[in-house]
Amino acid sequence: MDNTLLLTVHSVLRWAVLLFGLYAITKSARGLLHKQDFTPNHNMAATLFIASVHLQVVIGLLLYVARGWASSFANMAETMGNTTLRFWSVEHVFGMVLAAVIIQIGRTKSKKAVETTRKHKIALIYFTIGLLLILAMIPWPFRADIGRSLWP
Numbered sequence: 001m002d003n004t005l006l007l008t009v010h011s012v013l014r015w016a017v018l019l020f021g022l023y024a025i026t027k028s029a030r031g032l033l034h035k036q037d038f039t040p041n042h043n044m045a046a047t048l049f050i051a052s053v054h055l056q057v058v059i060g061l062l063l064y065v066a067r068g069w070a071s072s073f074a075n076m077a078e079t080m081g082n083t084t085l086r087f088w089s090v091e092h093v094f095g096m097v098l099a100a101v102i103i104q105i106g107r108t109k110s111k112k113a114v115e116t117t118r119k120h121k122i123a124l125i126y127f128t129i130g131l132l133l134i135l136a137m138i139p140w141p142f143r144a145d146i147g148r149s150l151w152p
């Protein structure tokens with residue numbers, strides 16, 4: 001697949017991840033505060049968030065290979081000393097994969113929990129940590145050297 005198309009999809013999909021993340025976090029926070037049952041709506045919000053994150057990771061991995069970032073490992077000293085190279089070959093990938101793992105663990109634990117309060121609480125904590133990590137690893141336009149546009 002053409003990697004400009006992949007990059008465009010990856011850039012747009014970031015907004016779906018952020019919106020679904022905020023939605024899932026809001027749902028679990030309201031569920032906890034208002035002592036709501038864990039309804040199919042709460043489940044749907046979490047599913048949309050998880051699905052968008054997984055899809056973004058798969059597209060990211062394809063992009064990583066297609067754009068040759070893995071080759072930066074051949075010269076580790078140069079890569080780690082250069083902000084742009086280090087961000088794209090190491091920080092973005094590891095930060096985002098870690099965020100996806102945290103979100104997935106939260107989803108699994110929340111599903112397994114029996115008490116509804118615990119279901120909401122676990123989702124709230126893990127999803128919030130995961131989303132904050134995602135926010136920190138996005139190449140926002142204001143970030144020196146690595147900044148990219150908000151839309152492709």
Ligand code: HEM
Pocket residue numbers: 007010011013014017053056057058059060061062063064065067069088092093096097134138139148149151152
């Ligand atoms: C929720 C997870 C992720 C989000 C929100 C995200 C977001 C972004 C954004 C906004 C860009 C800039 C797009 C542009 O230039 O217009 C980008 C680029 C990129 N991302 Fe991600 N990303 C995520 C996960 C990943 C993962 C897991 C990988 C790799 C395994 C990855 C690899 C890349 C690569 C290779 C680029 C392009 C760098 C280049 O120009 O060559 N991303 N990502």
